[in-house]
Amino acid sequence: MRPRSKVGGQPNRWLKPAVLIACLLPLAWLGWRAVSGGLGANPIEAIIRYNGDWALRMLLITLAVTPLRERLGWVWLIRVRRMLGLYAFFYATLHLLSYVVLDQFFAWGEILADILKRPYITIGMTCFALLIPLAVTSTNAMVRRLGGRRWKRLHRLVYLIGIGAVVHYYMLVKADVREPLLYGAILALLLGYRVVMGLWRERQRTASAGLTASPSGRGR
């Protein structure tokens, strides 16, 4: 890669290792609670919920990268976006595995029945299936092979996955929907930002196209 401009300051060589470790802390905490008997009377349910929570949180953190970079000028964030996205996939995988192995213990008939009959599981499984191509195409080689434009279009799936994940959570709650609604509000903010910015850039483009030979600032 060509050396990039230093707009965002010196690239810090500790950034990636720090994020790598920070994102493993939730798992370490889960492991500690598991060995110290801190998962309560129903540890299997606790593990499934915990990994699901963190999959959703990582997804929202990933979706927050672009708004934070653009609004607060935290350009360095873009360097860890892929890692954050992969951590969302990582915790989603743990969430699914804990359901398949710990909860159902490979009872495929029951799992299939769940996927077909329980809408919140149907949605959850769909979200996971949609995450797979994003994880697979996360390498530099795949970005090159697909070409930036197609890669970008594919990775817009993450918006749909975010909505699906919040709906999945909302639907499984019995009465107190405050927490899923909070996640929903955060997601709405992050997606709403993109919609607003998209419309604004559209207007800028048409406005600048109307001007003759204007060296307009390109929308970043």
Added chain:
Amino acid sequence: MIIKRPSDIPPSEITSEAVYRQRRRFLQGTAGLAAGLILGGCEAAESTAPAPGTPLPNVKPGPYGTDEERTPYDDVTSYNNFYEFGFDKEDPKQNAGSLKTRPWSIAVEGEVEQPGHIDIDDLLKMFPLEERVYRLRCVEAWSMVVPWVGFPLARLIQHVKPTSKARFVEFTTLYDPKQMPGQRVPALDWPYREGLRMDEATHPLALLVVGLYGKVLPNQNGAPLRLIVPWKYGFKSIKSIVRLRLIEQQPVTTWNQRAPTEYGFYANVNPKVDHPRWSQKRERRIGDFFKRDTLMFNGYAEQVASLYTGMDLKKNF
């Protein structure tokens, strides 16, 4: 046609001698302790609540027990659905300390010859206490085995003399958002209400509970008085009861009102009728890794199936 009368105690459920002896020793021990407490606590005002975990005196083993392994006390008292004290399972244990269980009285209203209020301490002396080891099956597909202490609901109903119009019993939980922080959140239509048909309420399995594991009921488990209907999903077994109303019409019940397609009025444990959001075929006994098959009427079919003859249990779920 020969109508087989179900025996009170199936042989498989007779407590083994070893367990029985253990329990005798335990009860003797706790009786001594209780005597000590009573003698030592004479100057205490009558309306002070017994400390959680205080042993209950004179508890006799009751019928219908199971010899299945009991769920440990710590699990029974730390994994609770009691939304009045929070919406996570660990919340009630954390928050239920704010509940004042004395003074406490239970209003008896409606189609009875003797309406009025019964003080909890009087109620505790009205009927002999029994220990009943029941399976508890939650609608969320987990289960426990709990040694409850209480007396048959039928006793209290007989005592208040229902009129001929009494066809249902409605139960109501305390409503006090100051003591019950969960009630500040409009997640359910507070106060919590439940109900039983008269023949269900007077069935000998239906229990009014004041303790578990031989001790005073902890607040998070529904102190000072709760219902246990072991053949129905746990949400029927209403906690911290302040009112019984005997009525002619089927009462509106909280979960049924919240989501009528998910929680029926009857809510009998039935592996053949799934909750729309999850299967009811199997359950996880707390402490087990593998799920087990859920039994019709939670294993109490022999005792209660006759209450529902001729009823379509898929429709009346």
